[in-house]
Amino acid sequence: MSTQTILYIILAGVIALLLALFQYKYKTKGAPKKSALFTLLRFISIFGVLLLLINPKFNQVTVYNQKPNLVLAVDNSNSIVHLNQENNVSKILEDLKNNQLLNNKFTLDVFSFGNTLHTLDSLSFKEKQTNLDKVFRELTQIYKNTVSPTIVISDGNQTYGNDYEYSAKKYNQPIYPIVVGDTTQYSDLKLKQLNVNKYAFLKNKFPVEAILVYNGEENINTKFVVTSGKNTIFSNNVSFNKTDNSKILNFTLPANNVGVKSYKATLIPTESEKNKTNNSKNFAVEVVDEKTKVAIVSSNLHPDLGMLKKSIEANEQRKVVYLKPQETISQLNDLQLVIIYNPNNSFKSLFEALKLNNKNKFVIAGPKTDFNFLNTVSDYYQHDIISQTEDYQPKLNANYNSFIVDDLDFESFPPLISNFGEPSFSVPFESILYKKIKSINTEEPLLATFEINKRREAILFGENLWKWRSQSFINNKSFNQFDNFIGKLVQYLASNKRKNRLDIDYESFYQGSSNIIISAQFFNKNYEFDANENLNIIVTDKINKTSKTIPFILKNNNYQVDLSDLAASDYTFTVKATSENISKSGNFKILEYNIEQQFLNANISKLKTIANQSNGTSYYFNDYKSIINDLLNDERYKPIQKSSKNIVPLIDWKYLLVLIALSLAIEWFMRKYNGLI
The missing domain is CATH 3.40.50.880 (Class I glutamine amidotransferase (GATase) domain)
Known part of the structure; x- marks a missing residue:
């Protein structure tokens, strides 16, 4: 409070006292005791009002302890189910969340992740992709300039995004991976990557590149084949050993008919191979006759x-x-x-x-x-x-x-x-x-x-x-x-086609691991976008002959529907408007492919690397409980005493208003009681 404000308060007290004395000592002749009480009440009233006019400001300091954050990031992808670790992950999460000592020392923030990071509601293990790079980039934004050790419960296998070692290093928080999944190395053949264009042109040949990988000690002879339906359209013998453990095959396939053509590429597995899911991939090409x-x-x-x-x-x-x-x-x-x-x-x-x-x-x-x-x-x-x-x-x-x-x-x-x-x-x-x-x-x-x-x-x-x-x-x-x-x-x-009242935006085929979003626009008779229409899509599985109806939702200037839960198959669809007899049909194919099932083991080396470079520690399921003692005893994670200073004006102090009202009320009743009014 400034010196000037203090002087104003003293002056206000003097003025209030003089006015009160003038009212009840100089002008009024009565009992001394009553005059003194009336003078006090009048002083309180006048001084309170003058204080409100001066409105001095006070510093209010609050001291509190801020606990460090403990971030729990849980892998919610389908690979956890593929590795039979869903029960272990759920058990680890519950033990850590419910530990009272951890809750006393830390503020627990729990997230799940697949392709994106979410605040944890429940674990479903249905996420189709894992992007740990994006997880660490988003956590960096949330916990910048804080003390936030982070526990990552995962198999460490990433299916989408950049290498997460770099983003984990920029995170600047200690990382404690709890590794779930089999860490034993098995002999494994894998079709690691298949590169092919989305479109091909009629009567041409389109290129395909296949990257084949072998992890093992023995010499292996096998065959790589590409089939379309029951027909084999390409095959090639390949051999691997401990040192010569990768092959790149480049070949071309013919495009003889217009439309979406489906193929399956397979690296023939050995009898002893444990994971055969990653030996094959489905792919498709849309053959067009114009460019x-x-x-x-x-x-x-x-x-x-x-x-x-x-x-x-x-x-x-x-x-x-x-x-x-x-x-x-x-x-x-x-x-x-x-x-x-x-x-x-x-x-x-x-x-x-x-x-x-x-x-x-x-x-x-x-x-x-x-x-x-x-x-x-x-x-x-x-x-x-x-x-x-x-x-x-x-x-x-x-x-x-x-x-x-x-x-x-x-x-x-x-x-x-x-x-x-x-x-x-x-x-x-x-x-x-x-x-x-x-x-x-x-x-x-x-x-x-x-x-x-x-x-x-x-x-x-x-x-x-x-x-x-x-x-x-x-x-x-x-x-x-x-x-x-x-x-x-x-x-x-590039088109001069007349605008339709119902337009649909979709792809001819989708990979099974991708999000399947179909968009639509509906226009009134003046070809103005109509945001009040109810659109529904009827999707029919050509193979199983089953149908389901799903409503579109409005998003900005278009309608959207998410069909990511559909199984791999051939589908036809019809989009209908409910208020008018307007509809549009099409078809698409979902290729059978689950990228989360391509892994046989946990990526222990990658998780250990991000733990070491962040001054954290990695753990396995059989010793994960030791992380509790390590966190509790780590001197880096202590509460920080902080203070907040708020400048509070006196006019916000409600008790002063109550005091003024009370003194005026008592004075009035006493004057009334003594016949002075």
Whole structure:
């Protein structure tokens, strides 16, 4: 409390006392005892009111002990069941959670993990993938700058993500793995990896790469075969020994018929082999008879050009060629889409040819664009001609309806650079992304599409798209999400098909270990997205002839349904709207493959490594209870005494208000009782 405030309080006390004495000593002649009591009550009332006006502030200090955290991360993947460890894992978890000594010393936080990290509700051991790398990265964000020793109950086998040794090292917390699963090494043949394109073209041959691995001491002779149904379409004899323990086979298979073709690759196991699940893999290829050809036309070099080619050709159905403006005109009949990058006056003939042939195009306009020229050749939009540039960050339009756009966390993307100014459109258009200038959201389009005269066009006002793809990789550890976004945009622009009131987004086949999400959009008669419709999907197993009906749920500007629980088989489906007689059908295949069943042993070496590098200790099931004493006796994990200081204004002290009200009430009743009122 400042000196000035103390002086104000003293002054308030003097004033209150003088006023009280003036009221009951100077002006009133009565019994001395009663006058003294009335003076005291009046003093309390006046002094209390003056204190509220001064409103002094007091420091309130609270001292408390903060216990260190103890993090329990439990493997909830299907590999625990495959290794027959579900009962052991449940027992370890219950013993640690219910230990009173641990609860007294630590604050226990319990998580389960598979592909992602979750606060533990219950263990099901049904997670289809394990991503320990993501677990440690997320725990790093949660327990940054804290003391949080971490117990990991797992077999240590990871099926997805980067090597978790690096992310565990950056976690900066002691890690105590409790290893579950068989640690004995057995002789094992394994089809470790199978690389094959998703699409193949009719009458061509598509390449396949198989990586075969052997763990053992003896010499082994076996055979690698690929079958389709009951027919063997490829075979190769292979041999392994202790030193020559891996093989890479490269071969091609024919694509003779259009459609999804299923295959099974098998490395014939030995009779003594314990785990035969990891000897075979199912795979599929969709054979198509056409390819989308896209031209990128530019008169100067830029990193965006290579990025666009990479993203578009991530789908093998598409081919990208680089052309100069004059070269493009002679090849227009072979192109489904033309991407024009930073157009200038040299593109004049190309724009005329595109208009004459009613071709779809995608214009990317950055600082090197000649907007005088672009405004001249464009009949549907104009842009302010200002030489000053500006950085624009993207903001997703959640109501975009032309096709399903997933939120890639666009607002985390670096800004694009473009000319300052506002575009104006003379035709109806839809913005996929709005411009965001620093923290200010605008309604100006950054990326927009429109349809006119059975032609589709898109315009992007900005360059440096390559930074977006890089940021997407940083966010997701994969280019797939961004490439899918570019792929959907290209698919939309490369087609002139009339918009349907019910659109379905799905794949022809899915791996058994992946999430199976089908998306849909429903539009009213004005082709506006209808968020009030009830959509249901009827899924029928072609083999078992069983059907089930599942409702869609609304998510942003589309409906979604999760079919990840379906077993491997061939399926047909029909999506129906309940309010109108509108439906759409299709089919897909789920390949039989459980990546969590590819492991025979716990990965003891990896778990020991992360324990040693983090100054922790690894344990096995038969000695896991010793971790309790080790944690209790570890001097690194002591409670920390902390204090919090709050500045509390007197006006928040309710007792003072009660005291003022009480003194006024007593004074009034006493004056009334003595006939002074």
